[in-house]
Amino acid sequence: MSAIADVARLAGVAKATASRALSGRGYVSEETRQKVIAAAREIGYVASPNAASLVTGRTKSIGVIIPFISRWFFSEVLESMEQALLDEGYDMTLYNLPAPSPERERVFDYFLARKRFDGVISVGVALSDEEVTLLHRLGRPLVGIGGPIRGVDTIAIDxxxxxxxxxxxxxxxxxxxxxxxxxxxxxxxxxxxxxxxxxxxxxxxxxxxxxxxxxxxxxxxxxxxxxxxxxxxxxxxxxxxxxxxxxxxxxxxxxxxxxxxxxxxxxxxxxxxxxxxxxxxxxxxxxxxxxxQHPRKQGRFAVEALLAELENPTPQSEDDHLTVLPTNLAIRSSTSGPRQPHGS
Amino acid sequence: MSAIADVARLAGVAKATASRALSGRGYVSEETRQKVIAAAREIGYVASPNAASLVTGRTKSIGVIIPFISRWFFSEVLESMEQALLDEGYDMTLYNLPAPSPERERVFDYFLARKRFDGVISVGVALSDEEVTLLHRLGRPLVGIGGPIRGVDTIAIDxxxxxxxxxxxxxxxxxxxxxxxxxxxxxxxxxxxxxxxxxxxxxxxxxxxxxxxxxxxxxxxxxxxxxxxxxxxxxxxxxxxxxxxxxxxxxxxxxxxxxxxxxxxxxxxxxxxxxxxxxxxxxxxxxxxxxxQHPRKQGRFAVEALLAELENPTPQSEDDHLTVLPTNLAIRSSTSGPRQPHGS
DNA sequence: GGTTTTGATGGAACCGGTTCCAGCAGGGCG
DNA sequence: CGCCCTGCTGGAACCGGTTCCATCAAAACC
Structure with a gap:
C-alpha cells in the first residue's frame, strides 16, 4: 500500500532522496538516511520490485529450465541452486519441461521471451539453436548444466x-x-x-x-x-x-x-x-x-558462473566455454574380482 | 527493446488502442486489431509483464514454499503444481525452506513481503501465526498442502x-x-x-x-x-x-x-x-x-483452489477450510497373515 | 427527426520506483 | 577574495504498460 512517496513525505524529503537513502546509491547525509529509514519502518514500507525492474531492467530473478524435478540428479541440482540464488538475493522461477514439445515452445515464446529474468540456467536440456538464439537475443546470460550447447557456457562432468x-x-x-x-x-x-x-x-x-x-x-x-x-x-x-x-x-x-x-x-x-x-x-x-558426481556442486557452480556474468558481462563470447567438474570413485563392496578368473 | 508505443506508431493508432487490441480488453474493431497484431509481429514485440503488473497489481506468478525438493512426496507435488500453473499461464517461484530459521524469516520479510506474487502455496510447512498474518496482510490468497494452518485453506489427507x-x-x-x-x-x-x-x-x-x-x-x-x-x-x-x-x-x-x-x-x-x-x-x-495418497492430485487441487480464490476472492473467511483428499489401499504381496496364528 | 445508446478511438493520468540534471551551501584552493 | 569542487537535495522525466474519461460517428430507440 505504502509507496516511497509516502516515506518521503513522512521523512520530509523528496522522493529522489528517499530512493537514494533506501537503495544506498548516490549521496545522502547520514542524518537524512536515518530519518528516511525510520519513516520507512514506521509505515512498514516494502519496495515494489516491479517498479524498480521497470526502470533498472534488472529483476533479481533467474529462470531455470529442467526436464525432471523428481529424479535424483535434478532435484539435487535444483536444491543447491535455489540455496545459492537465495543467498545472493535472487528468486528462482522454475520451468519443468520434459521433452521438446509444443508446450516447450510456448514456454519459450510466452514466458522466457518476456524480460522477467536477469538470466537463465538450463539443466540437462538440449536447447535447439533457435532456442539459444532467442535467449541470446534478449541479452540475458545463459548457463547450462550437463552437456555442451552451442554458444553457451556449460558445467558438466565428462x-x-x-x-x-x-x-x-x-x-x-x-x-x-x-x-x-x-x-x-x-x-x-x-x-x-x-x-x-x-x-x-x-x-x-x-x-x-x-x-x-x-x-x-x-x-x-x-x-x-x-x-x-x-x-x-x-x-x-x-x-x-x-x-x-x-x-x-x-x-x-x-x-x-x-x-x-x-x-x-x-x-x-x-x-x-x-x-x-x-x-x-x-x-x-x-x-x-x-x-x-556432485550435482550440488554443479548447481552452485552454475549459479556462480551466471551471477559473475551478470556482474560484468563478457562481450558475447561465441565460443562455448565448457567447465568440466571432477568425479571420483567411491569403492564399496558391490565390486570384486570374478569368482572364476577368466582364462586360467 | 520495442515498446507498445512503437507498435502503436507503426499501426497508426494510439497507445491505448494498441493495448486494448493486444490484451483483448475493451472495444477494438476487428480491422484495427489485425493491424495492431500485424505491427506487433513485425517488430517482434513482447509485452513487459513488469510494466503491466505495476498498474494492474497482478503478476501472473505464484510463490511456493516447500521444505524439501528431493523427497518423493514433495517433488511429485511440485511437478504437478508447475504443470497446472503453466497451463494457466502462471509462473512458479520456488522457496526451499527446510526448518524454521533466520533464513526463513529473511525469505518472508525480503521476498514474500514484496508484491511479487498473486498468491502463495505452502507445502508441508507449518507456518507460524505471524507468518500467516504477514501473508494475509498483503491481501494475497494462501493455500496450504498437508495439515491445517490457522486461517488458511488447506488440502491434505487424513x-x-x-x-x-x-x-x-x-x-x-x-x-x-x-x-x-x-x-x-x-x-x-x-x-x-x-x-x-x-x-x-x-x-x-x-x-x-x-x-x-x-x-x-x-x-x-x-x-x-x-x-x-x-x-x-x-x-x-x-x-x-x-x-x-x-x-x-x-x-x-x-x-x-x-x-x-x-x-x-x-x-x-x-x-x-x-x-x-x-x-x-x-x-x-x-x-x-x-x-x-496422491501427491499430484493434491498439487493440482491446491493450484485450482488458489486460482479460484484469485478469480473471485471470498471475503476473508476466517475459518480455515480443510479439504481432505482420499487415500486407497493398494494390496500387493508384502502383507499376509502371520505364519503362526496367534492364540490357536 | 431528435435523442439516446453502442462501438471505437485518442489523450492523459497513473502505477512506484530510479536517475538525470540543476541548484545550493560550504570548504579548500590559488 | 573569488572560484571551483564536493556533498547533498529537490524537481522532473522516464520505464512500459493499463485504464479512466472525453469525443465522436453510426446505429437504435421513441
Missing amino acids: DVAAARLATEHLLSLGHTDIVHIGGSKDDEMDFQVHSNRLTGFFAALRDAGLSTERSGLFFACEFTMPGGYEVGLSVFGDPRTRPTAVFAASDEIAIGLIVAARELGIQVPADLSVIGIDGHPYADMFRLTTLE | DVAAARLATEHLLSLGHTDIVHIGGSKDDEMDFQVHSNRLTGFFAALRDAGLSTERSGLFFACEFTMPGGYEVGLSVFGDPRTRPTAVFAASDEIAIGLIVAARELGIQVPADLSVIGIDGHPYADMFRLTTLE
Whole structure:
C-alpha cells in the first residue's frame, strides 16, 4: 500500500532522496538516511520490485529450465541452486519441461521471451539453436548444466571419461565379461549422456583389448530403479547372457540390478560385480561402488558462473566455454574380482 | 527493446488502442486489431509483464514454499503444481525452506513481503501465526498442502485415518504383534504427520482390543529408505523385538525395512508383513502393500483452489477450510497373515 | 427527426520506483 | 577574495504498460 512517496513525505524529503537513502546509491547525509529509514519502518514500507525492474531492467530473478524435478540428479541440482540464488538475493522461477514439445515452445515464446529474468540456467536440456538464439537475443546470460550447447557456457562432468573410469575399475579387478546397462537414445532425456557413457564403456573395453563387436554388451532400460530391476530380471535370469560384472549408467539402475540379482539368488559381488555412476544417497545401504558426481556442486557452480556474468558481462563470447567438474570413485563392496578368473 | 508505443506508431493508432487490441480488453474493431497484431509481429514485440503488473497489481506468478525438493512426496507435488500453473499461464517461484530459521524469516520479510506474487502455496510447512498474518496482510490468497494452518485453506489427507486403515489391514489379516516405524517428532518436517500417523496406529490397536501400553510398539527413524533400513537391521536383528507385522509411516521407510529383512533372511510376508503409506513408484518392484495418497492430485487441487480464490476472492473467511483428499489401499504381496496364528 | 445508446478511438493520468540534471551551501584552493 | 569542487537535495522525466474519461460517428430507440 505504502509507496516511497509516502516515506518521503513522512521523512520530509523528496522522493529522489528517499530512493537514494533506501537503495544506498548516490549521496545522502547520514542524518537524512536515518530519518528516511525510520519513516520507512514506521509505515512498514516494502519496495515494489516491479517498479524498480521497470526502470533498472534488472529483476533479481533467474529462470531455470529442467526436464525432471523428481529424479535424483535434478532435484539435487535444483536444491543447491535455489540455496545459492537465495543467498545472493535472487528468486528462482522454475520451468519443468520434459521433452521438446509444443508446450516447450510456448514456454519459450510466452514466458522466457518476456524480460522477467536477469538470466537463465538450463539443466540437462538440449536447447535447439533457435532456442539459444532467442535467449541470446534478449541479452540475458545463459548457463547450462550437463552437456555442451552451442554458444553457451556449460558445467558438466565428462561422461565419456566417467564411464571409462567405471569400466576400468571392473577391468582392473579382472573382469572380461562386462555388460553395460543404461538409458536408450530415444529416452526423454535428450542430452548425449546415454550415448556418451556407452562410448566410454566401449572405449575402455577396446583399450583392454576386448572385442566390442559381439552383441549382448549393452541393454537399454528406463533410467530408474524399476528400470534396472526389470532388465536385471531378464538379463540375469538367462544364464547365457549373465556377465560377471555390470556397469550401470546410474546408481538407481545399479540398485535395481542389485535388487534383481538378490531375488535371483545371485551373490553380489561374488557372482556379479555392479558399479554405478552418481553418488546416490542410497548407494551406501546397498554397498554400491560408484563413480560419484556432485550435482550440488554443479548447481552452485552454475549459479556462480551466471551471477559473475551478470556482474560484468563478457562481450558475447561465441565460443562455448565448457567447465568440466571432477568425479571420483567411491569403492564399496558391490565390486570384486570374478569368482572364476577368466582364462586360467 | 520495442515498446507498445512503437507498435502503436507503426499501426497508426494510439497507445491505448494498441493495448486494448493486444490484451483483448475493451472495444477494438476487428480491422484495427489485425493491424495492431500485424505491427506487433513485425517488430517482434513482447509485452513487459513488469510494466503491466505495476498498474494492474497482478503478476501472473505464484510463490511456493516447500521444505524439501528431493523427497518423493514433495517433488511429485511440485511437478504437478508447475504443470497446472503453466497451463494457466502462471509462473512458479520456488522457496526451499527446510526448518524454521533466520533464513526463513529473511525469505518472508525480503521476498514474500514484496508484491511479487498473486498468491502463495505452502507445502508441508507449518507456518507460524505471524507468518500467516504477514501473508494475509498483503491481501494475497494462501493455500496450504498437508495439515491445517490457522486461517488458511488447506488440502491434505487424513493422516490419522490413513494410519488407522493401514494398521487395520494388518489386524484384519490376523496380526496382533504390530510395530510402527516412522518419523520422530523432532524431525525437520514440522507438521504433525508423524504424530498423527502414530495416533492413528494406536487408535486402531486400541479398537482391536490390543494394549498400547507396552513399549517397543514404535521406533523412530529418518524419513528415508536408509532410515528404514537402519532401524530394520536393529529392530529385526533382535528376535525379542521382532513383530509379525510392521506399519511404516512411508513407502521409503517400508522399502528400507524390506531390504533389511531380506538381508537378515527374514521372509516377507511369511515371517513379516510390511505396509507403507504413499504409493511410491518403487512400491511395485518391492511388491509393497501400501496406502496410496496422491501427491499430484493434491498439487493440482491446491493450484485450482488458489486460482479460484484469485478469480473471485471470498471475503476473508476466517475459518480455515480443510479439504481432505482420499487415500486407497493398494494390496500387493508384502502383507499376509502371520505364519503362526496367534492364540490357536 | 431528435435523442439516446453502442462501438471505437485518442489523450492523459497513473502505477512506484530510479536517475538525470540543476541548484545550493560550504570548504579548500590559488 | 573569488572560484571551483564536493556533498547533498529537490524537481522532473522516464520505464512500459493499463485504464479512466472525453469525443465522436453510426446505429437504435421513441
